[in-house]
Amino acid sequence: MRLSPLDHETAQCLNGxxxxxxxxxxxxxxxxxxxxxxxxxxxVFGRAWTFMAHESEIPAPGxxxxxxxxxxxxxxxxxxxxxxxxxxxxxxxxxxxxxxxERGNASHFRCSYHGWTYKNTGEMIGAPxxxxxxxxxxxxxxxxxxxxxxxxxxxxxxATLDPDAxxxxxxxxxxxxxxxxxxxxxxxxxxxxxxxxxxxMRSDWKSGADNFSGDxxxxxxxxxxxGEIGAIPIDARANMTGYHIQAGNGHCLSFSIAESAEDGGPxxxxxxxxIVETFDASAVSPKQFDIARRSRxxxxxxxxxxxxxxxxxxxxxxxxEPVTVFTIRQWQPRGPGRTEAWVWFLTWKDxxxxxxxxxxxxxxxxxxxxxxxxxDDAEPWQSIARGARSTVARTHDLQLNYxxxxxxxxxxxxxxxxxxxxxxxxxRYEEGxxxxxxxxxxxxxxxxxxxxxxxxxPPLAAEARTARAHA
Amino acid sequence: xxxxxxRSQGHLESEQALAGLIRDREVERFxxxxxxxxxxxxxxxxxxxxxxxxxxxxxxxxxxxxxxxxGFSETSWHFLEDHESLTTRVLRLETEYAWAEDPPSRTRRxxxxxxxxxxxxxxxxxxxxxxxxxxxxxDGPEAQLLSCERHDRLRCRESGxxxxxxxxxxxxxxxxxxxxxxxxx
Numbered sequence: 156m157r158l159s160p161l162d163h164e165t166a167q168c169l170n171g172x173x174x175x176x177x178x179x180x181x182x183x184x185x186x187x188x189x190x191x192x193x194x195x196x197x198x199v200f201g202r203a204w205t206f207m208a209h210e211s212e213i214p215a216p217g218x219x220x221x222x223x224x225x226x227x228x229x230x231x232x233x234x235x236x237x238x239x240x241x242x243x244x245x246x247x248x249x250x251x252x253x254x255x256x257e258r259g260n261a262s263h264f265r266c267s268y269h270g271w272t273y274k275n276t277g278e279m280i281g282a283p284x285x286x287x288x289x290x291x292x293x294x295x296x297x298x299x300x301x302x303x304x305x306x307x308x309x310x311x312x313x314a315t316l317d318p319d320a321x322x323x324x325x326x327x328x329x330x331x332x333x334x335x336x337x338x339x340x341x342x343x344x345x346x347x348x349x350x351x352x353x354x355x356m357r358s359d360w361k362s363g364a365d366n367f368s369g370d371x372x373x374x375x376x377x378x379x380x381x382g383e384i385g386a387i388p389i390d391a392r393a394n395m396t397g398y399h400i401q402a403g404n405g406h407c408l409s410f411s412i413a414e415s416a417e418d419g420g421p422x423x424x425x426x427x428x429x430i431v432e433t434f435d436a437s438a439v440s441p442k443q444f445d446i447a448r449r450s451r452x453x454x455x456x457x458x459x460x461x462x463x464x465x466x467x468x469x470x471x472x473x474x475x476e477p478v479t480v481f482t483i484r485q486w487q488p489r490g491p492g493r494t495e496a497w498v499w500f501l502t503w504k505d506x507x508x509x510x511x512x513x514x515x516x517x518x519x520x521x522x523x524x525x526x527x528x529x530x531d532d533a534e535p536w537q538s539i540a541r542g543a544r545s546t547v548a549r550t551h552d553l554q555l556n557y558x559x560x561x562x563x564x565x566x567x568x569x570x571x572x573x574x575x576x577x578x579x580x581x582x583r584y585e586e587g588x589x590x591x592x593x594x595x596x597x598x599x600x601x602x603x604x605x606x607x608x609x610x611x612x613p614p615l616a617a618e619a620r621t622a623r624a625h626a
Numbered sequence: 627x628x629x630x631x632x633r634s635q636g637h638l639e640s641e642q643a644l645a646g647l648i649r650d651r652e653v654e655r656f657x658x659x660x661x662x663x664x665x666x667x668x669x670x671x672x673x674x675x676x677x678x679x680x681x682x683x684x685x686x687x688x689x690x691x692x693x694x695x696x697g698f699s700e701t702s703w704h705f706l707e708d709h710e711s712l713t714t715r716v717l718r719l720e721t722e723y724a725w726a727e728d729p730p731s732r733t734r735r736x737x738x739x740x741x742x743x744x745x746x747x748x749x750x751x752x753x754x755x756x757x758x759x760x761x762x763x764x765d766g767p768e769a770q771l772l773s774c775e776r777h778d779r780l781r782c783r784e785s786g787x788x789x790x791x792x793x794x795x796x797x798x799x800x801x802x803x804x805x806x807x808x809x810x811x
Contacts, residue, residue: 257688257697257800349701350686353801380723384714470711495801516706520714525704525807527718530726533805 156317158197158603165190169600171552172593179558179586181593186359186543187492191600195488199459199599200225202317204326206461206485207231207241209499210310211346217260217275223487224316229302230254230264231312234276241302241314242277253299258350264299277301309338310345311461311483319605328608329576330406330457336443336575337453337465340434343505348515352498354524358536359543360460360494361596363486366532367454367462369399369409369588372559377531385472386521386528389420389451397451399560399567399585401611402577405458405595407588411451421451425467426479433505442574458595460486470520470527478510480518492540498523557593560585569614577611587614653742653753656780656788661735664810667727669716672810673709677781677791682707684774684795684811698796704807705795712810719808726808732762733809742780749782750791757811761804773798774811 161169168191172182185191207222208231219232221244228244230253244254246266253264253273263280265272270283277299282288302314306323308331313323324331338345366373374381375391382391389411397412413420423431424447436444452466462484467477481501489495500518502511521528547553560567566584573579580587591611598606656675663672676682686702707715719727739756754777761770779792795811 255689256691256694259691259694350688350699352686352702352704354805354807355801355803356805358805377723377725380718380721383721383723384718386714386718470714472714474710515703516711519703519706520711523704523807524802524804525715527715530806530808531724534725537805 156201156319158201159193161194161600162190165194166601169597173597173601175554176557176590176593176597179556179561179590180554181557181589183539183543183545183548183553183555186361187540188543189491192488192491194600196225198602199596200488202315202320202599202605203459204304204306204313204315204320204323205459206457206483207305207312207314209345209347209501210239210307210312212258213239215260217262219254219259219261219275221254221257224302224314225488226490228252228254229314230299231314232261232275234274235262236276238276239305239307239312240275240277241305241312242273243300243302245300246271247279247297247299248282271297273299308334317605321605321608325608326404327406327457328404329402329611330404330408330455332443332576333400333402333408333455334457335439336447337463339438340444340447341430341503341505342435342438343433343503345501346504347499348502348511349500352496352519352523354496355489356494356496356533356537357492358494358533358540359492360486360488361592362536362539363462363484363494363496363532364456364458364460364592365589366536367464367484368407368456368592369454369583369585371395371397371409371411371454371583372586373532373535377535378528380531381521381528384527386468386470386477388425388467388469388477393418393420394452395584396582398570398573399580399583399588400573400575400577401588401591403611404609405592405598406456407591408453408455409583409588410446410449410453411583412446412449413451416449421467421477422448424450424453424465424479424481425477427476427510430479430503430506430510433503446575456592458592459599460488462486464522468517468521468528470517475513475517478514478517480514480522482518482522484522492544494536496524557586557589560587571613578613649751650740650742652788653751653780654740657737657740657753657755657778660790661737665733665735667730669719669810673713673716675788675790676709676712677789678709680707680709680712680790681792682712682795683793684797687797687800689800696796697800704797704802724808726806729764731809732760734760735811736760745779747781751780751782751788753778753780759809759811761809770804772802772804772809772811776811 208220213233216235222231230242232240246253248271251268253266272281279294279297303318305314381387394411397410400408454464456462464482468480469475469477483499485497487495567580570579684705686699688697690697736758737755741754743752745752759772775796777794780788781791783789
């Protein structure tokens, strides 16, 4: 890995932000800036583990999909031996594309320019008139560039380009416990439904990650129409009860959980009884199972850009009971102030067909390009990017307020007895999750070597905070 | 078919041709009227041209090799709607908190290449058309252009008016060039 040095202005911006973040300040310009974007591609996307595909998208040998790490195209392919490979889609001869479809099945990839040919392991095996053209070529040195590490968790395939990156389990840190809680609870496992939806926004990828890290607060206002039409079976204010969790290494979650069982409302994210019957308490720990049982809604973000949601929703409030929409979405950078959203819907492998259809309709009706929830999010996100590239953002060093939960009488309490890893706060009027996201983002942006792990740390006691502020 | 033996073959053909022209004209008027309702944001009126059993779908599209066909998914959708879910969308857009279309986009729908044929059911027509949707928002000079082919089934109502019983929207995009699909096609 060779990183481009940060220019003076970018380094200054990041340095200032590192100090401001302690006080809940985030520099507006990070949401639309050519130099920040270029640095992110190398320092964040070039090093972090990023989501590539779900294994159910490529079940058979030779199955492949074309995906991206940052803005770079990679072939995600299951080779003849069953191993998943993540290969940079550029021929080693002249650098032309070798995979020209988004999905398919191939034992080989052949460059259209001169015909250099690679096995689906990435190994270079030949070219036209090979003996005449290349009497001396050592093919073993000219395979496709492969991701440094590839691994998966619950079928979610991740890759990193940095050989110095920790293993996926260490990278996920405390997040793994929560992923198990959500994804291992049914022993048949998960699969994705069909191909991902994709659409393009004039916004920064971090706006999506920020929102799903636990911006429940925006549901009270931006998504007020959802309550009015009855798309979600939980009162918007009651839905603010629950927990924000910083799981460490920038990974965050938010669980809507009732104050007590008497408050009622959905359990197990609103999955119907028939599905709940398939949940196996012995597949996870009693503490994990208890959180799953109490959960009405869960959202979260795996650093940097893979978000997920489990929530009971309906697009037919008069006739169809809410069903659990289960989705992951990846916010792919496409340039400064440009993001491409990729959305997949998930289902348990043993879910009945009729349930799947209902869930899919509720899913695309609410959380998709045309979803009645999600179509509103793009409006503020795009205008954030617009403000971020403004003259005022630069000349006045415009700082944005991420202070909710800070201060002498915070809106959310630290929960020392929380049974899971990381640190938890209750209720969900709190922006520590987003501060944790940006704290980790800064680690990647500022560090010339692979950033050290950043476990979630409990808040400083009030006296310590005051002492530090005066220091 | 006429049973009058005195009618010439030429006469019959011209009658059929005339019926075809009238049908084509009615189909075009229907599609243009529908565009007018949508461009003018008269969405509640638009719901009235939809048949109660309407199927309104837009499959996700992906880039495939030539042998793999046009790449329309059979399992993934941008729209997978029926009358009730379309009504929910319209009712939501009518609330005070539908930011996606408030202020509303300026839309202009251009419908062309209309091809109508008798459908399997007697009072229905299978209609294919091209649609180009221009969408301008706020004061940005850039516009969004959504391009698609639409496969419709129009049903003749007892009143003699046409209603939309089925629409399949076939986008020319794999990754939609829009920040949201808060518009109908």
